[in-house]
Amino acid sequence: MNSKKRVTSYDVAKAAGVSQSAVSRVYVEGRSVSKKTKAMVLATAKELGYKPNAIARMLITKRSGMVAVILSSRANLIYPEVLSLLNKRLSEKNERVLLFNLDDAAGLDDILEQIWTFQVDGVIALAAHFDNESIENFKVHNIPVVLYNRRVSGHSASSVCCNHEQGIRQLVNILDDFGHKRFLVLAGPSESDVAQERLECAIKSLSLKGHNDVPIKYGDFSYDSGRLTFAEAMHSNNVPTAVICSNDTMAIGVIDEARKNFGLRIPEDLSVVGFDGVNAVFWHSYQLTTIKQPLEQMTKAAVDILLEQIESPENPAQLRLWSGAFIEGNTVGPVRNEQ
Amino acid sequence: MNSKKRVTSYDVAKAAGVSQSAVSRVYVEGRSVSKKTKAMVLATAKELGYKPNAIARMLITKRSGMVAVILSSRANLIYPEVLSLLNKRLSEKNERVLLFNLDDAAGLDDILEQIWTFQVDGVIALAAHFDNESIENFKVHNIPVVLYNRRVSGHSASSVCCNHEQGIRQLVNILDDFGHKRFLVLAGPSESDVAQERLECAIKSLSLKGHNDVPIKYGDFSYDSGRLTFAEAMHSNNVPTAVICSNDTMAIGVIDEARKNFGLRIPEDLSVVGFDGVNAVFWHSYQLTTIKQPLEQMTKAAVDILLEQIESPENPAQLRLWSGAFIEGNTVGPVRNEQ
DNA sequence: TTGTACGCGTTATCAA
DNA sequence: TTGATAACGCGTACAA
Numbered sequence A, B: 001m002n003s004k005k006r007v008t009s010y011d012v013a014k015a016a017g018v019s020q021s022a023v024s025r026v027y028v029e030g031r032s033v034s035k036k037t038k039a040m041v042l043a044t045a046k047e048l049g050y051k052p053n054a055i056a057r058m059l060i061t062k063r064s065g066m067v068a069v070i071l072s073s074r075a076n077l078i079y080p081e082v083l084s085l086l087n088k089r090l091s092e093k094n095e096r097v098l099l100f101n102l103d104d105a106a107g108l109d110d111i112l113e114q115i116w117t118f119q120v121d122g123v124i125a126l127a128a129h130f131d132n133e134s135i136e137n138f139k140v141h142n143i144p145v146v147l148y149n150r151r152v153s154g155h156s157a158s159s160v161c162c163n164h165e166q167g168i169r170q171l172v173n174i175l176d177d178f179g180h181k182r183f184l185v186l187a188g189p190s191e192s193d194v195a196q197e198r199l200e201c202a203i204k205s206l207s208l209k210g211h212n213d214v215p216i217k218y219g220d221f222s223y224d225s226g227r228l229t230f231a232e233a234m235h236s237n238n239v240p241t242a243v244i245c246s247n248d249t250m251a252i253g254v255i256d257e258a259r260k261n262f263g264l265r266i267p268e269d270l271s272v273v274g275f276d277g278v279n280a281v282f283w284h285s286y287q288l289t290t291i292k293q294p295l296e297q298m299t300k301a302a303v304d305i306l307l308e309q310i311e312s313p314e315n316p317a318q319l320r321l322w323s324g325a326f327i328e329g330n331t332v333g334p335v336r337n338e339q
Numbered sequence C: 001t002t003g004t005a006c007g008c009g010t011t012a013t014c015a016a
Numbered sequence D: 001t002t003g004a005t006a007a008c009g010c011g012t013a014c015a016a
Helices: A009-016 A020-026 A035-048 A054-061 A079-092 A108-117 A132-140 A164-177 A193-208 A223-234 A248-262 A295-311 B009-016 B020-026 B035-048 B054-061 B079-092 B108-117 B132-140 B164-177 B193-208 B223-234 B248-262 B295-311
Strands: A066-071 A096-101 A122-125 A145-148 A158-162 A183-187 A216-218 A242-245 A271-273 A290-292 A319-322 A325-327 B066-071 B096-101 B122-125 B145-148 B158-162 B183-187 B216-218 B242-245 B271-273 B290-292 B319-322 B325-327
Touching: A009 A020, A009 A035, A020 A035, A054 B054, A066 A079, A079 A096, A079 A295, A079 B079, A079 B096, A096 A108, A096 B079, A108 A132, A122 A295, A132 A145, A145 A295, A158 A164, A158 A295, A164 A193, A164 A242, A164 A271, A164 A290, A183 A193, A183 A223, A183 A248, A216 A223, A223 A242, A223 A248, A242 A248, A248 A271, A295 A319, B009 B020, B009 B035, B020 B035, B066 B079, B079 B096, B079 B295, B096 B108, B108 B132, B122 B295, B132 B145, B145 B295, B158 B164, B158 B295, B164 B193, B164 B242, B164 B271, B164 B290, B183 B193, B183 B223, B183 B248, B216 B223, B223 B242, B223 B248, B242 B248, B248 B271, B295 B319
Parallel strands: A066 A096, A066 A122, A122 A145, A145 A158, A158 A319, A183 A216, A183 A242, A242 A271, B066 B096, B066 B122, B122 B145, B145 B158, B158 B319, B183 B216, B183 B242, B242 B271
Antiparallel strands: A096 B096, A290 A325, B290 B325
């Protein structure tokens, strides 16, 4: 109703009988202000309802207190948990999250432009795919970037990753120990860097155990794509006894499809493994054997590294790699004798 | 590496041989600029890599192009889908999402203070709980607010809601039609406004059908809380034949617990209903009968209303109510004869 | 410790 | 249509 103008530091200064800069100094850490005037300023500020204007501050300090987080729907990556944890860590460091979604934009250039105009202090990138050129762009603009679960070779962007190779090798070895010979690798969408990496790790791990030319199918990380691609594989003339899925959600789709439409028991008739460690993995109906990403540590590291880069941009980029935790579920067992 | 200074409109003006204000006009819709100078400015801007500084613009226009979205972990509400859709809608309207999490902050006052200093254009509130006083605070600051699935009586904050009462009545009536007499209501956490409202709707709907003094248990919207509270109920001397859950995730927990630890078949031995329409509802293992919130419509409405309020703050607050879609699953059936 | 004066990079106003 | 000039609300040298 009353469109009263916003209270500024000038208003407070006048009311408190001091200069505007005195007011300013009260709100900046480590500036010299006498106890007396500080108390005086804070009192009248409270009375008038004064709060410093972050926008004006940004303009002069060139720090926005905002970090851009770039997502894309295809990123898999347990989106809500990761985002929520990142937000928590950042708010502890007095940074806010400004959200960008690659799907909604005209493209990465569009997002980059916005990020640039908003003067964010840094970027955490979770999106499905970045090419080297895009990352180079951030460097040109002098914006620190931390990649989450994405490694870019030969570039100076820092990244925080789960060790996919180690985890997947662990899963593959178990399946091999159980005598499995007919595998199906269910990969994620080819546009996704994570999907691509996990696929390569699976192929490599299988190859190390002497399993070559393993059939591959591509899904899109969704439950339905897990179901459908598994059904396709079952109708081929190379029926698998073990399915290696690039994420948990597809693995759950495989399990449901195998049980319902093919009457298979898990793990007696079919072994299934996933990756990520989402909540549903622990549900009684599934109890999926998988690798859980250490989200707490990874998000903390991502934020710590980013802030380090913001404070000291000359610091070299770093890669931090985390081992996933093996989750022993109930979806892996010995291969049945051929009938 | 070269920490070259940021290119400003002055740099472009000088290089293009025009005034700084001419440059500015090129980037503002509807300002009068001749074709010729516009082309000239855009060309040199591109050459120099000039992008307008959004911060400086905010300071003078008093529009930040940012909308605060307030979440809290207890909000249930299909967090990722809603947030992703809101982000999409807002980016279409050229607004960015600035994220706030009530859990991480010292409290709502803290968040309100930050929102205020950041000069956001508006607020969309998804958090678990708001008291009237907090909402009044937004009004004092003249910040438009849209509440998502939260109605606040007698206040001028707009809200976009799913019609819980209608949906829950529908579910209750079906259970009643099937002859159920021994119910269990599994409510969400008492701090959550949504949980509270759904609980009241359930009690009311049951009462309308002559079922009074129905036992109530409180969970926290999680799978495990669904399992555990159901197990408790089974160990009481009032074993239910139908469970009405305040959200889908708890309902799934109930189903798993009933099957695994009590050997019950769904729906032959036990009927279960949920609310929300999350993805897992459609999984083969569950096929939960539930009410699906029309997220697409609701998020679109939330954004439309917010932008309307931003453009015309004097407009009255409005409430938009959406019917949920009944999802006919396979978790509801006739009550068994008492043995 | 305090106040004065200036600058951050833009949009808005007004006269030309 | 254009250019000079004044805000916007703050931080920060510099002098007192």
